[in-house]
Amino acid sequence: MPRLVHHSDVENVFDTPERAARLAGRIRELDGPDALVVGSGDTTAPGVLSLVASGRQAVDFHVATDTALETFGNHEFDHGPGALRELLERSPATYVSANVRDEDGERFGAAEGVVPHAVREIDGSRVGFVGVTDPATDSLNPMAASLSFSDPIAAVEAELEAMRAAADPPDHLVVLSHLGGGDDDLARALDVDAILGGHVHSPRNEHVDGTLLVRPGVNGAAVAEVELFADRRPTATLRERSDADPHSDLRNALERRMANTGLDETVATLDEPMSRTDEVVHGGECRVGNFVADAFRWALSADVGLTNAGGLRSGDPIAGRVTRADLVSLIPFEEPVVRAEVTGRELRSILAEMAAPTVDFGEDDWWHGHVSNARVVWDADAETLRDATVDGRAIDPEATYTVATSEYLLHSDQEFPTLRERHRAGEGGIQYEVLWRYAAERGIDPTIDGRIRVLNGSNEEADAERPAEEPSTVSDRGPRL
Structure with a gap:
């Protein structure tokens, strides 16, 4: 046999x-x-x-x-x-x-x-x-x-x-x-x-x-x-x-290979472990997603920071002495953070695409994005964007907004298809280098602050809004797939 x-x-x-x-x-x-x-x-x-x-x-x-x-x-x-x-x-x-x-x-x-x-x-x-x-x-x-x-x-x-x-x-x-x-x-x-x-x-x-x-x-x-x-x-x-x-x-x-990477320099310390399992990064708002979106927005002084959940690689929780290698392992892609210019109408479509991707590599209930300086209310039953704001104000459909995000999202038509190469308006550093600089200057202390709300049929927040992060649990499950 x-x-x-x-x-x-x-x-x-x-x-x-x-x-x-x-x-x-x-x-x-x-x-x-x-x-x-x-x-x-x-x-x-x-x-x-x-x-x-x-x-x-x-x-x-x-x-x-x-x-x-x-x-x-x-x-x-x-x-x-x-x-x-x-x-x-x-x-x-x-x-x-x-x-x-x-x-x-x-x-x-x-x-x-x-x-x-x-x-x-x-x-x-x-x-x-x-x-x-x-x-x-x-x-x-x-x-x-x-x-x-x-x-x-x-x-x-x-x-x-x-x-x-x-x-x-x-x-x-x-x-x-x-x-x-x-x-x-x-x-x-x-x-x-x-x-x-x-x-x-x-x-x-x-x-x-x-x-x-x-x-x-x-x-x-x-x-x-x-x-x-x-x-x-x-x-x-x-x-x-x-x-x-x-x-x-x-x-x-x-x-031997790891010893030769030269990436063991400490850039910040983190008291509360930051989980990055699939259940966390694809479950709704999470600390690691907020950290990355904040870093992207900070690097390019954009109105909104956006990261796709699939770009955050799963692994052991990030905690304690955080090294350059830890942050490379979170986003190990040699691609820059880019600034995109979009209309308010396009921005609402982009935010809705966090919950309605066209990919076939995820599970049906996965959440696919994280944001900075924006708040999103998603109606899971109606599959529609109930509300969205930037800097606490309603999105003006005719206004222009800047979005700091991964260059990958301008290329791919599988995630956030509204974002295209024609929206490119600038470019920053390599993504993990942006995380290094942000962590060294601003530290790493993200919180859950209600950026993403998922509503069920009774207009109550669904359990997926704030997935439990279990710092003591190490999980290998976990896309960009």
Whole structure:
């Protein structure tokens, strides 16, 4: 009986070497002669180590875990196609990708060994794999804008047909997917045994139209052990990493990389831990969201500060001695804060889009933005913006307002689609550098002050308005996905 050991969205697990070492230890423990280790993307980035090592810490991980096959997540492209090609040449894993095309329309990474499908023999059975990536990646990630991403269902179907037509077709068919919400469509359209997914950060383990759909969650909190059977549907078990014996070689390699970052300077102290789990940053107003939005507005002297919740990376609470590395880990993207000029009418649309995103990588009830110097009242049942003010005054639809936000939001049409490149009116520093300067000058002491109110049908505040922050609880769950 063949088994698959599946990891995905490990992202900033590397920024805590002990945590990454335990993940690798769990994977090695589950591996064996009847198993194959596979990944479904966002192994390379984001994170502090990813930023300073251009993703090369993922090679350390692939070596330590003996990962055989991997596919591209949207964050594999964080450092650009050129850096990713160099990483492909270094990695012992074979990347499987059916729908990513390079600048010339050819299969991305073909010269570096990327294949559209692969067949491996595992415990006497032949297992065929296809890899696929979210077709919105060129919008989600500005560094992937020169690439193209074809329809995932058509791309996977073409590779399945090729494997089925082979002289010795596979006994099992598996998709390594970084589609997020698109996995359900894939399962309903195609006849495969399992879709090993990622992109959405919440764990999943269920069958859809007879196909096993699995996600292990984010930051290496767990891996999925998948069993493939000849006479019945496959099954999966999510295995947590917490009590695994750490992989000492990986821990040592990552510790050496962290020691060379030069980011251990203290910029501020924080008495009350600031949580940044998915439940917090996507649950409504929160301290970490207020801190970032305040810093953005301060840096560009804007009327409003705005950050997308998905840009705040999950991880351990920020507390005590706050270093440069801590704030890089919060927003590990080498993109500037920009000033946008919008009309009041556009600003109201932007504020409404905090609750009504077009993304398919989140959960239905997620809140997607945080603001500074603005207050928002959202009617969750009617799905409408009940009220919005800036600096305590009603928004004038004909007036012009400045908004300090991430450059990413001008590029992406997946979040805050009202904001476009044409609104750009200025540019500040790199986002994490803005956080450094703000923390050093103003400190870090954000409070919950009613910037976001979510109303239910009886006009009472919904529980989502102020999610409980549990400073003593460390969680790895947690987008920008």
